[in-house]
Amino acid sequence: IKKFAVIGNPIAHSRSPEIHQAFGREMSIRLHYDKILAPLDQFADTVHDFFAQGGSGLNVTVPFKEQAFLLCNHLTERAKAAHAVNTLWMEKDQIHGDNTDGAGLVNALNLLNWPLDNSRILILGAGGATRGVVLPLAQAGALEIVIANRTQSRADSLVADLSPFISQSAQNTSLSTSTLVDLTGHFDIIINATSASLDGSAITLPYTLTFDYAYEMAYGKPSSFIEHAKQKDVPTADGLGMLVGQAAEAFFVWNGVRPSIESAL
Ligand code: ATR
Numbered sequence: 001i002k003k004f005a006v007i008g009n010p011i012a013h014s015r016s017p018e019i020h021q022a023f024g025r026e027m028s029i030r031l032h033y034d035k036i037l038a039p040l041d042q043f044a045d046t047v048h049d050f051f052a053q054g055g056s057g058l059n060v061t062v063p064f065k066e067q068a069f070l071l072c073n074h075l076t077e078r079a080k081a082a083h084a085v086n087t088l089w090m091e092k093d094q095i096h097g098d099n100t101d102g103a104g105l106v107n108a109l110n111l112l113n114w115p116l117d118n119s120r121i122l123i124l125g126a127g128g129a130t131r132g133v134v135l136p137l138a139q140a141g142a143l144e145i146v147i148a149n150r151t152q153s154r155a156d157s158l159v160a161d162l163s164p165f166i167s168q169s170a171q172n173t174s175l176s177t178s179t180l181v182d183l184t185g186h187f188d189i190i191i192n193a194t195s196a197s198l199d200g201s202a203i204t205l206p207y208t209l210t211f212d213y214a215y216e217m218a219y220g221k222p223s224s225f226i227e228h229a230k231q232k233d234v235p236t237a238d239g240l241g242m243l244v245g246q247a248a249e250a251f252f253v254w255n256g257v258r259p260s261i262e263s264a265l
């Protein structure tokens with residue numbers, strides 16, 4: 001029986017065990033999946049203990065994704081682009097890290113049948129949540145990605161960091177930045193990757209901005225972003241699909257088989 005876990009602080013709210021146990025049942029793979037609360041100053045020790053005791057794979061959540069990135073001996077390209085790791089495993093005494101958040105979002109959008117190929121995508125926010133998804137969205141065929149942030153300089157430095165990855169493996173995608181107030185024109189998909197929904201604050205978008213589909217990365221709480229989109233009669237979805245999607249991708253990285261996101265949802 002394989003042992004997996006998700007590590008974070010706090011961790012009690014995590015739904016990863018339910019999701020991975022559902023995947024295990026579906027794929028007939030026997031597994032344990034625990035929640036590990038790591039003390040804020042003992043992330044690395046807790047990871048080493050888990051693998052020393054025979055653990056097969058770890059998911060990493062807030063606030064440790066960047067520490068996980070720094071701990072790895074080997075990183076996938078998408079983990080390097082994200083500068084964060086949410087999926088760890090050991091091979092020949094070396095720690096390997098991947099980031100499946102962006103693939104999770106792409107999986108969720110595909111399941112919704114929202115068009116990514118040749119699309120114009122607007123991402124609100126320029127923090128870690130945005131950094132994790134830009135390269136996978138570009139690789140999924142986005143023609144144009146605009147990153148709009150309250151503080152434009154932060155979006156500019158994010159684009160500077162990500163540009164080498166885009167030139168390397170998604171040359172057809174153009175990346176640019178904007179402030180929120182200057183946004184105008186039409187996008188196929190708008191994605192809210194700000195933390196505004198988490199603290200309940202509203203994001204005000206210009207009246208002239210239009211879009212066909214609206215995705216909220218957060219989940220579980222009513223969000224003013226979703227309300228705004230609904231008032232425009234635009235189809236909406238929240239981040240539960242992305243959560244299950246990133247879990248499915250991590251399950252694939254560890255076990256080599258792809259579980260169904262739809263049945264887990
Ligand atoms: P995360 O890792 O979740 O992305 P973060 O790195 O703290 O979190 O980034 C939060 C993002 O949400 C930032 O882009 C932030 O904008 P600023 O860079 O201008 O601070 C954005 N954000 C948070 N609250 C917001 C609000 N009320 N309106 C607009 N943007 C907001």
